[in-house]
Structures are given as C-alpha cells and as structure tokens.
Amino acid sequence: xxxxxxxxxxxxxxxxxxxxxxxxxxxxxxxxxxxxxxxxxxxxxxxxxxxxxxxxxxxxxxxxxxxxxxxxxxxxxxxxxxxxxxxxxxxxxxxxxxxxxxxxxxxxxxxxxxxxxxxxxxxxxxxxxxxxxxxxxxxxxxxxxxxxxxxxxxxxxxxxxxxxxxxxxxxxxxxxxxxxxxxxxxxxxxxxxxxxxxxxxxxxxxxxxxxxxxxxxxxxxxxxxxxxxxxxxxxxxxxxxxxxxxxxxxxxxxxxxxxxxxxxxxxxxxxxxxxxxxxxxxxxxxxxxxxxxxxxxxxxxxxxxxxxxxxxxxxxxxxxxxxxxxxxxxxx
Ligand code: PEP
Ligand code: MN
Numbered sequence: 001x002x003x004x005x006x007x008x009x010x011x012x013x014x015x016x017x018x019x020x021x022x023x024x025x026x027x028x029x030x031x032x033x034x035x036x037x038x039x040x041x042x043x044x045x046x047x048x049x050x051x052x053x054x055x056x057x058x059x060x061x062x063x064x065x066x067x068x069x070x071x072x073x074x075x076x077x078x079x080x081x082x083x084x085x086x087x088x089x090x091x092x093x094x095x096x097x098x099x100x101x102x103x104x105x106x107x108x109x110x111x112x113x114x115x116x117x118x119x120x121x122x123x124x125x126x127x128x129x130x131x132x133x134x135x136x137x138x139x140x141x142x143x144x145x146x147x148x149x150x151x152x153x154x155x156x157x158x159x160x161x162x163x164x165x166x167x168x169x170x171x172x173x174x175x176x177x178x179x180x181x182x183x184x185x186x187x188x189x190x191x192x193x194x195x196x197x198x199x200x201x202x203x204x205x206x207x208x209x210x211x212x213x214x215x216x217x218x219x220x221x222x223x224x225x226x227x228x229x230x231x232x233x234x235x236x237x238x239x240x241x242x243x244x245x246x247x248x249x250x251x252x253x254x255x256x257x258x259x260x261x262x263x264x265x266x267x268x269x270x271x272x273x274x275x276x277x278x279x280x281x282x283x284x285x286x287x288x289x290x291x292x293x294x295x296x297x298x299x300x301x302x303x304x305x306x307x308x309x310x311x312x313x314x315x316x317x318x319x320x321x322x323x324x325x326x327x328x329x330x331x332x
Pocket of ligand 1: 102128132182183184185206236271
C-alpha cells in the first residue's frame, strides 16, 4: 500500500503517522520528493482501513499495490535513484559507461585496457576476476590475483571498478571494490543476494538467462529488503530460439523497467548479442531507449581473449562506439 502525503504535512504529523503504521506491524519506506512525501507500507496491510486513512487531513491519496516488489517499485519511490559508484553517479540523468575485458588476464592487459577505455570516455572499468563459465575446463579467471590487478588499474587511471562476485563467502575479497556485479547465472542465488543486501556496496544485478522482468525486480528486492538501496539493474539479453545472436537483446525491457522501478538500468550489448559488429547499433539503441549506462567488453586483442573474444571490441572500435553513444545521448 502507498500513502501519498499532502505537501503541507508537517514533520511532526509525518512522524506520528509513521509511528502508528509501525505499531500496526508494518515497515515504512519513506520517500521525500520535491512536491510530496510517499510512504510505502510493507507487510500485511489487510487490517488497514483505507477509507479511514484517506480521510486524514494530511493524506492526499492511498492506493493498494499488488506488485510483489515494493522497495524497487517506482510507485513507492517516484524519483529516480542515483547510485554512486566510487564517485561516479548512475541514474537520474547521470550516464555511466563501464568498459573493459571480460576477464582480467594479466597486469599489462588490464592496465593497458583501463587507460585506453578511459581515454575514449569510459567512466568505470569492468573486468572479471571470478568467471562463471559454462564449461569447468574453460578459464575460470585469475581470482584473488585478478582483484589485485583491478585495484592496480584503478590506481593507474582513477576509474572505479566493477567486478563479479560469485558467492557470499567471497565478500571479504571485495571490501575495496567499488561495484559488485551479480552475473546472469547468479541472479537467483538468493543467499548471495541477501548477503549483498547487508552491505552498502553498489550492486550491478544482471538479468538471468531466462528471467522475466518481474523475476529481475524480485531479485533486486532481495538485496533492498536487507537494507541496501544501491542496486543497478542490467539488461544483458535473454535466451530465445534465435541462434545468430548469443542472446536476444530485450530492448523494450529498458523503458518497461523505467516505468516499473526507480532503480538505474544499464544495458550490456556485448553479452546480449555476442558479436562485436552489433555493439555499436545496440549501444545507440539502448542509449536512446533511456538506459542510464552501458557495460561493454573491450580487449587489446579480441582474437586472443581468454573469454568472450567474439563480442569484445578493440580499443579503436570502442573509441568509435563511444563517439556514437555521445551522439545518441545528444538527441534525447
Ligand atoms: C560478464 O559480464 O562477463 C558476464 C559473465 O556476464 P553475464 O552474467 O551477463 O553472462
Ligand atoms: Mn563476458
């Protein structure tokens, strides 16, 4: 249920009302906007008399919300959430470009890439240290060493880092990481989501391989329900019957999610298409569709990449895509 308060409601009246809701066993999510305050009530609201509540002086309107996601719901929090990733803001008009290799492979590779993507306009460095691979025989990432190399690349360039966490037990290793990515394969690893919810780290939550938007939002809710509001959603394509592309980029998910949630939404055209040649048009399409940022794989020599080479851009290609993104941004 949400209760929209009148503009003239005083702080004392708001506190009284919040206290009363809490006494009824409800949790209250308070969102103060420029024009009004919205109280999102979480819990069993069946005993609340809507007519009685609507009749209070300070109440503008009361609505029951049937969506199962509450904290992530735009109705609960009409204004865009802005997430700060190591000083770089995402959401609410702030656009971020996360770029870098699929996997961290060596000190030289990650530092060279970090410098190149920064020079081309990236605002965050991505790179996988722990890699979720379909085959156990494929490169699994440099793990702890990869994390240390990412920190060195951050030191060398000033770019905050985004890297994937695969299990709650890895959390101590991510203490000094700016943004923790939850990969598509872990979108419903609920124990991991709950553990991340107990931190205050920005979390980049990727849509599962066959997940609906509602399931993605429910996974965000797992993190938020534990107290961490810093969730960024990522559309990275879903599995369909199509085989020319690695996945099917669900472009309409961007404006749809924007309607449903206040959380920032990043698009990942690299995993969505699996093809370097499709990154530029899809990055532009995602940008004009309202994405708050992009995640793009870049490698010094894609043909030698230890993972996802076919979808990785060269430095030169990334520079070109970066210019195209800026052009796309200028028309919206
Ligand atoms: C990645 O970002 O390299 C990755 C593995 O992405 P996803 O979880 O979307 O497949
Ligand atoms: Mn990858």
